[in-house]
Amino acid sequence: MSDNSSNNNTSSDSDIHKIPEAARPRLRLFASVGAGVIYGLLLRVGFEHKSLHAWLQIVSTAFLIFAPFSVGAVAVLLAAGKSRIHVGMQVMVSFMSMMAFLLAMFIFLLEGMVCLVLVFPVFLVASLIGGLIAGWIHNRFRVSRASLSSFILLPLLLGPIEAHLPPAQSQQEVSSVIQIQASPDEVFEQLASVQNIKPDELGFSFVHLIGLPKPLAANMDGAGVGAVRTSHWEKNVQFEEIITTWQKPYAMHYRFHIQQGGIPRDALDRHVEMGGEYFDVLDGGYDLQAKDGGTELRLTTRFINKSQLKTYGDLWGKMVLNDFHHSILGLMKNRAEHAHQHPTQPSVQQSSPQAAAN
Secondary structure (H helix, E strand, C coil), X not given: CHHHHHHHHXXXXXXXXXXXXXXXXXXXXXXXXXXXXXXXXXXXXXXXXXXXXXXXXXXXXXXXXXXXXXXXXXXXXXXXXXXXXCHHHHHHXXXXXXXXXXXXXXXXXXXXXXXXXXXXHHHHHHHHHHHXXXXXHHHHHCCHHHHHHHHHHHHHHHHHHHHCCCCCCEEEEEEEEEEEXXXXXXXXXXXXXXXXXXXXXXXXXXXXXXXXXXXXXXXXXXXXXXXXXXXXXXXXXXXXXXXXXXXXXXXXXXXXXXXXXXXXXXXXXXXXXXXXXXXXEEEEEEEEEEECCEEEEEEEEEEEECCCCHHHHHHHHHHXXXXXXXXXXXXXXXXXXXXXXXXXXCCHHHCCXXXXXX
């Protein structure tokens, strides 16, 4: 029996030595990155699983900060093994593991492009910090197993605590202004019904570049308070704006009403959709003021951030709405100034609403 055991050990050692010495660090690097990615994917699936929703929530500090923190730490500790690991290697391993993790979530359809772009900055920074802290602990104390277990369990221990904290809703307002060389009456005429919006009329927009649908048309049913303005976007997105203030030509305000099925499941990631579990839009409107021989047009939107990520959620919510505001205000400016310069030409808005929606 001992002879067989000795032979097996000898065979195993010889197999290890068959790997060229120069290739061993590279092999350990890829293995540690792969382990970090697998660990991250398991966290992603676990935090989203319906049966664990009461304990783990994906739009939370536990997942969006401490999960990437632990992914970077786990990958660095595995890459280090029993040896010291220098800072350059810590950074490289953390960076590679996080980029591979993000790519894996996209390939396996766990996240869409919009969500990946929104979380990329915080994921990358958290992963690098986790890797550097894990590398420092390893080099100083060499408690690899205890350190590895601690980092693996960290998001899972913090998740249930955060899930049971009181809701931390945050109500925010975004307001954007543009100057238009046309009268308030001419500008107001462009606001109610907006037909046949062409992609080039919206100009460049970061949020549309990363996959958010673009507006196609807005159809007004009636006029004055109580009238309904229905907005049609790409990917069959549709929602209503109920008019609450109508002071022609100086103000048109509305509250949002998103009907069930108005936003198809494949149109927006559920983590960022309007009227969803984490974010909702409340109301908004246009205010016009005669200024400098033209009109100052202001677009305002209020939204609620219902996630535990108050600061980060507010920041991205404001950025997305600001970007969208500038696209819409640019559209209003171009159409109003064209109508001002060519008053006898038929307006673009006379196109068929049905054609615009299609």
